Structure formats: C-alpha cells, structure tokens
Amino acid sequence: MPEFLEVTVDKFTFKVATDRFYTREGVWALPEADRVRVGLSDFLQQRSGDIAFAEIKSIGTTLTAGDEVASIETIKVNVALSSPVSGQVVEVNPEMDTAPEAINQDPYGAGWLAVIAATDWDIDRSRLLDAAAYFEVVKREAEEEMKKQ
Numbered sequence: 001m002p003e004f005l006e007v008t009v010d011k012f013t014f015k016v017a018t019d020r021f022y023t024r025e026g027v028w029a030l031p032e033a034d035r036v037r038v039g040l041s042d043f044l045q046q047r048s049g050d051i052a053f054a055e056i057k058s059i060g061t062t063l064t065a066g067d068e069v070a071s072i073e074t075i076k077v078n079v080a081l082s083s084p085v086s087g088q089v090v091e092v093n094p095e096m097d098t099a100p101e102a103i104n105q106d107p108y109g110a111g112w113l114a115v116i117a118a119t120d121w122d123i124d125r126s127r128l129l130d131a132a133a134y135f136e137v138v139k140r141e142a143e144e145e146m147k148k149q
Contacts (some may be wrong), residue, residue, distance in 0.1 A: 002108060005135040009142040015042045017108045021084065021125060022134035027069075028108070029084040029128060031121060036085045038069060039112040043138045045103050047145075049074035054100040056114050061089045063116065065124050070113045072103070083116065085124040091115035 002017040016022075020030040026044030030037045045051065053073040063069055069083035092114050095102045103111035118124060129137065 005131060007135070007139050007142065009139070010146050012046065012142065014046065014138050014142060015108075016131050016135045016138060018131040020108075021128035021130060022137075023082060023084050023128060024134075024137060025082065026134075027081050027084050029124075031118075031125075032115070034117060034121075035090065035115050036087070036118045036121065036124075037112050037115050038084060040072070040081070040103055040107050041134070041138070042107050043142065044079075045107045045111070048072060048079055049076040051100045051103045054096040054103060054113065056092045056096055057089050059089050059092055063087060063089065065127065069116070072100070081113070084128055085116055085118045086120055087116040087118040089114050090117045 002019040004015040004017055006013060006015050020028045022028050022041060026041040028039050028041050051072050051074050054070060056070040063083040063086060065086045066082050068080045070081045072079050093112050
C-alpha cells in the first residue's frame with residue numbers, strides 16, 4: 001500500500017501516491033522491473049466524474065510517450081489519456097470491461113489501466129513529475145477551480 005500526500009480544498013480531498021511518477025495531466029506511472037503500470041491519479045478521476053466506460057489500447061500496441069493509451073467516458077467528459085512511457089502494451093486491466101468504476105473507487109490500486117513494457121524508462125522518467133511536484137500541480141489546480149465557482 002503506497003503512502004500518500006493529501007490536500008483538502010473546500011470539501012474535496014485529493015491524494016497523490018508517493019511511490020510513482022506523474023504526467024502533468026494526471027496519468028501515473030509505477031515502475032515494476034522492466035514494466036510500467038499506468039493509471040489515473042485521484043485528482044484526475046475526481047475531476048472527470050463517475051467513469052462509465054474505459055477503452056484501453058490492446059495488448060501488443062506499440063506506443064510512444066504521449067500517444068493515447070486509453071480513453072475514459074463519464075457523464076461530464078470524454079478524456080483521452082496519454083501514455084507516460086514508450087513501449088508495448090503487455091497487459092490490460094480486465095476489470096475495465098465490466099467495472100470501470102474501479103478507477104473512481106481505487107485509482108492507485110484496482111483501477112489501474114495497463115502495463116507497458118517500457119523501451120526507455122530512464123528517458124521517460126526524466127520527463128515525468130515526482131509525487132511532490134505533481135502534488136503542487138494538484139493543489140494549484142484544485143484551488144484555481146474553487147475560485148471559478
């Protein structure tokens with residue numbers, strides 16, 4: 001179980017798992033040997049709303065960092081999710097076909113999207129935010145959204 005950085009803005013609490021890296025948009029990357037598990041941050045899933053559908057690129061798909069790895073559909077938005085790493089999709093979370101709400105319920109655990117066999121993790125990692133840097137993005141964006149209301 002990862003440790004979390006946590007911030008509450010208004011009535012919303014957002015968690016950032018400290019054991020992974022993040023894109024600025026909120027896709028996380030958790031290195032596991034030569035593979036990287038990817039999913040949505042707590043902030044991104046809360047901001048998007050209740051997830052009704054998740055479509056993930058199929059096993060065998062080759063991606064470059066920044067290519068679409070998945071898309072989610074909620075009542076509020078459709079979101080294309082960019083891959084944080086280059087490589088080949090080697091595993092897709094089977095829960096996404098029947099229970100995409102797992103993303104909302106457990107974004108850092110059962111709600112993962114895919115596992116990618118990374119082709120150059122060192123280069124990809126250098127482009128990602130660590131948990132502390134992403135936490136600052138979350139705090140700033142959450143506070144800005146509250147000001148708009």
